[in-house]
């Protein structure tokens with residue numbers, strides 16, 4: 001037997017086969033590929049056909065938007081009464097104080113515009129100095145917001161937080177809850193994994209206590225019991241009480257979301273940083289948290305979204321958030337009977353904010369992944 | 376090697392994981408610039424031993440002295456020892472969210488308090504030494520296993536350690552990448568670094584080691600220079616082990 005050496009010949013690289021399937025074929029394959037697939041597709045289109053046209057007719061084609069009182073709507077009951085929303089827009093967005101003082105309305109409007117101005121560049125990939133921008137948003141912006149909307153400084157008339165309402169209040173409560181609960185939650189999550197028994201027990205008890213208590217109860221407690229813990233001279237604004245309650249509650253949830261990220265991290269990361277001589281805080285700040293927070297972005301944002309919606313519970317301690325104002329308006333003599341419009345508007349605003357958060361978190365996740373070129 | 380010149384002194388070291396006795400009465404001193412290779416079957420305590428040296432594991436009995444400093448619970452001393460002792464892991468353990476350059480310069484900046492410029496300059500020098508300066512701005516996930524392990528070596532060297540510990544640095548690598556890592560380690564050995572290497576690469580051991588230590592069941596079974604170790608192993612355990620890893 002002789003050994004023959006065969007020369008290795010490299011085959012030329014080819015492009016993958018081009019998918020030449022047209023849209024007709026795509027539809028056939030994907031929507032009507034099998035019997036069950038066909039049934040589901042048909043059912044789906046049937047439901048769309050059944051519900052969408054009447055809805056559009058009511059909400060768009062037959063809808064009323066002109067005028068400034070209910071007479072127009074009352075004449076044409078086949079369409080939605082957006083006149084109501086239009087007339088009450090200021091209240092819905094900014095609450096009673098600003099609706100009654102239209103000359104002051106520029107303040108919340110400006111606050112929202114600045115917020116958008118800070119947030120938009122954060123969502124754009126190429127923005128330089130993002131870290132600083134984020135820092136401004138989280139630290140400087142709240143101060144700016146309080147001085148501008150709250151007033152009482154620089155000759156701006158004071159507006160009591162208890163008179164804020166509508167989207168302005170919803171936004172304020174959610175923003176404060178998120179901004180304060182994030183650092184607290186991170187500390188609690190770290191504390192829960194601490195080697196020091198006192199720190200660990202405190203974190204566990206704190207987290208489990210607030211997590212096991214419904215927000216409604218916490219808000220009640222904050223409004224009734226909080227004053228008991230402070231000397232009788234200290235008067236707490238209702239809104240501040242709600243903020244404290246929400247922050248305590250939210251930090252427990254944020255902590256659990258962050259803990260999920262901490263747990264997912266490989267032990268080797270800590271070991272490598274220890275082996276390099278880094279101390280606990282150096283490891284935590286440079287190695288552990290950047291990775292753990294990235295992993296937990298989806299669950300953290302989830303808790304943000306839940307909080308944004310949960311803020312509507314403050315109505316039970318007498319605050320007029322977006323949902324409550326919408327409800328109240330639809331029960332006023334002027335607009336009695338137009339609840340659907342009120343709830344739809346409130347729902348839409350909630351949805352825009354929550355969907356925005358969701359989109360932003362997905363974008364952030366994708367970006368962080370592609371940055372590091374991991375699948 | 377004279378005793379007075381030893382940089383690591385381990386005596387009567389005992390270590391338990393719970394009730395499990397992982398290291399038993401380990402005595403070992405390592406001289407300056409000495410290269411030690413530790414081998415032995417899986418679970419024999421090799422990793423545990425070298426991880427005790429930089430306090431990634433805490434021992435219960437006996438003493439470990441590194442460069443004259445006794446390992447105790449004192450955080451300051453532990454940090455001092457850790458920054459003088461570099462470690463390379465089986466699974467590299469690079470920081471995936473940092474670039475190669477940041478991986479290498481982070482600890483020098485924050486632990487050694489170097490300026491950013493200085494730390495990055497040295498990182499580049501060491502990346503050149505391990506022959507991957509062109510990858511400095513990439514993330515670890517974009518490199519091959521061999522490249523990652525060389526970055527890990529550079530990262531440890533950036534702290535200018537006096538001792539380097541290696542825990543099976545090539546066992547997670549594809550065969551064609553083992554060589555490039557071993558070459559880097561040989562160069563490091565030739566430069567006079569004190570090294571303790573847990574490995575089963577017997578070619579490397581033969582070429583570099585001053586002493587080979589064979590461990591089993593948490594004990595040091597025997598130690599010898601490479602020639603005697605391979606030619607005349609004293610213990611039957613060693614013979615069995617060598618026949619298993621050298622056969623194929």
Ligand SMILES: Nc1ncnc2c1ncn2[C@@H]1O[C@H](COP(=O)(O)OP(=O)(O)O)[C@@H](O)[C@H]1O
Pocket residue numbers: 392395397415416417418419420421422423424
């Ligand atoms: N963190 C740990 N907890 C409990 N047992 C451990 C731990 N680490 C190692 N061991 C046990 O200690 C023994 C020695 O482990 P190790 O030092 O990793 O061995 P080697 O590196 O030689 O394979 C093994 O039996 C292992 O199961």
Ligand SMILES: [Mg+2]
Pocket residue numbers: 421422423542543
């Ligand atoms: Mg091991």
